[in-house]
Amino acid sequence: MLKETFIELLTNYTDSDSLTNELWTEIEKNYSSKKRHYHTLHHLDNLLTQLTEVKNEIQNWNTILFTLYYHDIVSNSLKSDNEEKSAELAEKRLKQISVSLDTIELCKNQILATKSHIKSTDSDTNYFTDADLSILGQNWEIYSLYYKNVRKEYSIYSDFVYNPGRKKVLNHFLSMDKIFKTDFFYKKFERQAKQNIQKEIELL
Known part of the structure; x- marks a missing residue:
């Protein structure tokens, strides 16, 4: 397609x-x-x-x-x-x-x-x-595959370097009033996205 x-x-x-x-x-x-x-x-x-x-x-x-x-x-x-x-x-x-x-x-x-x-x-x-950003609001199984793949793309960096940087990015999203700017995507993904991001932060 x-x-x-x-x-x-x-x-x-x-x-x-x-x-x-x-x-x-x-x-x-x-x-x-x-x-x-x-x-x-x-x-x-x-x-x-x-x-x-x-x-x-x-x-x-x-x-x-x-x-x-x-x-x-x-x-x-x-x-x-x-x-x-x-x-x-x-x-x-x-x-x-x-x-x-x-x-x-x-x-x-x-x-x-x-x-x-x-x-x-x-x-x-x-x-x-x-x-x-729609990947952020997928179910946890899909989201966890996403964040693991992102980690692979940055595999050159140690956890000591990567984890703080990743946390900064994730906290940036959580600090937004809305991750999703349009009504359509907000209703579809916002709640799940915030849950996923919070869970990933806790795992880092």
Whole structure:
């Protein structure tokens, strides 16, 4: 479904099958890296499922899809500028297929919004960042697999280094008035997310 959706998206911008396949191959290769355990194609697939549920609420569906495919395309556990690098690569690729500058700018802003997940004045951005965090509100079995996979991505760090950093991230979410900015995702995931996060903190 991910590949088909991407190819269908690009038919709006280019007639070149070879360019479309080249761009998809790059996405597939990056998200399938052996260093990745959570930021994978499975993560993208879950995002697509979550966002499709609110498609009627999204004002610019094509932009949301570009954001989905490119928001984690650069992921290096040793770096803190993954979102910026992902936004840069998205801009480069979208210019290759003549996407409008307004759409490119919005896509970049949505990618950068996944760094802090704070509420945006743009409702599409809020739907995207909520979908990006939807894993937090899954049942404990799925959530525990998620946090273990995140730990694997940062396996280069000892528990002594990793645990305080992870706790800081988790406590940041708990300190928010609302983890989820949209009514739809708030009602669906907020309560379970806070329970999961609290439980993980206790296990660290």
